Amino acid sequence: MTLDTSMEENPLDRDAIRAMRRSYGEAGLESLPDNPFVAFSQWLAEAASVPAIVEANAMVLSTLGDNNEISTRTVLLKDISEGGFTFFTNYSSRKARAIELNEQVTLLFPWFAMERQIAISGITEKVSAQESADYFATRPWSSQIGAWASHQSSPLSSREELEQRYAGASQKWPEGTVVPVPPHWVDIE
Numbered sequence: 001m002t003l004d005t006s007m008e009e010n011p012l013d014r015d016a017i018r019a020m021r022r023s024y025g026e027a028g029l030e031s032l033p034d035n036p037f038v039a040f041s042q043w044l045a046e047a048a049s050v051p052a053i054v055e056a057n058a059m060v061l062s063t064l065g066d067n068n069e070i071s072t073r074t075v076l077l078k079d080i081s082e083g084g085f086t087f088f089t090n091y092s093s094r095k096a097r098a099i100e101l102n103e104q105v106t107l108l109f110p111w112f113a114m115e116r117q118i119a120i121s122g123i124t125e126k127v128s129a130q131e132s133a134d135y136f137a138t139r140p141w142s143s144q145i146g147a148w149a150s151h152q153s154s155p156l157s158s159r160e161e162l163e164q165r166y167a168g169a170s171q172k173w174p175e176g177t178v179v180p181v182p183p184h185w186v187d188i189e
C-alpha cells in the first residue's frame with residue numbers, strides 16, 4: 001500500500017529504507033495471564049524497566065472525527081482502573097472533538113525495543129472533573145503553565161504568540177503558587 005504524499009523528493013532512497021531491518025528474537029512469546037488487564041500491567045511493568053524504551057506509558061490514540069477523518073497522536077497513560085485506560089487532555093482539542101462525535105477509539109502501545117505492541121479498541125468515557133483537577137494538581141508547574149498557554153490543535157500565528165501566552169500565565173501564577181485547573185481540562189468549552 002502507498003500513502004500518497006505531496007513530497008517531491010525522497011531524501012532516502014528505496015534501498016536505504018529496505019535495508020532498515022533487524023532480526024527479531026528479543027522477547028519471544030511466553031504464556032500470559034488469562035486476564036488481559038493483568039497481562040497488560042505485566043508487559044507495561046516490563047517495558048518500563050527496559051532502558052531503551054522511553055515513555056513506556058506513551059500510547060498512540062486514534063479517533064474518528066467529522067467526515068470520517070481518522071486522526072492519530074500520542075498521549076500518556078496515567079491510570080488503569082475498573083477496566084479502563086485513562087489519559088488526560090484538553091477538551092477543546094481535535095481529539096476531544098472527534099471523541100464527542102464518535103466514542104470508539106483505538107490505543108496502541110509500541111514497545112519496539114521489546115519487539116512487542118499492544119493494541120486496544122474501546123469506548124471512551126469522560127473521567128470526573130474532580131479526577132482531572134486532582135491529576136492537574138500533581139503536574140509540574142511548567143506543565144500546568146503549558147496547559148494554560150497551549151490552545152491544543154489550533155494554528156499559531158507565530159512562535160512568539162505561544163511564548164507570550166506562556167509568559168503571561170507564568171506571571172499570573174508564579175512558580176510556587178497554586179495554578180488553577182484550566183476550564184478546558186474539565187469540560188468542553
Ligand SMILES: Cc1cc2nc3c(=O)[nH]c(=O)nc-3n(C[C@H](O)[C@H](O)[C@H](O)COP(=O)(O)O)c2cc1C
Pocket residue numbers: 055058071072073074075076077087088089090093094095096152153
Ligand atoms: C510523548 C508524548 C506524549 C504526549 N502526551 C499527551 C497527553 O497525555 N495528553 C495530550 O493531550 N497530549 C499529549 N501529547 C501531545 C499530543 O500528541 C498532540 O500533539 C496534542 O494532544 C494535540 O492533538 P490533537 O490535535 O490530535 O487533539 C503528547 C505528545 C508526545 C510526543
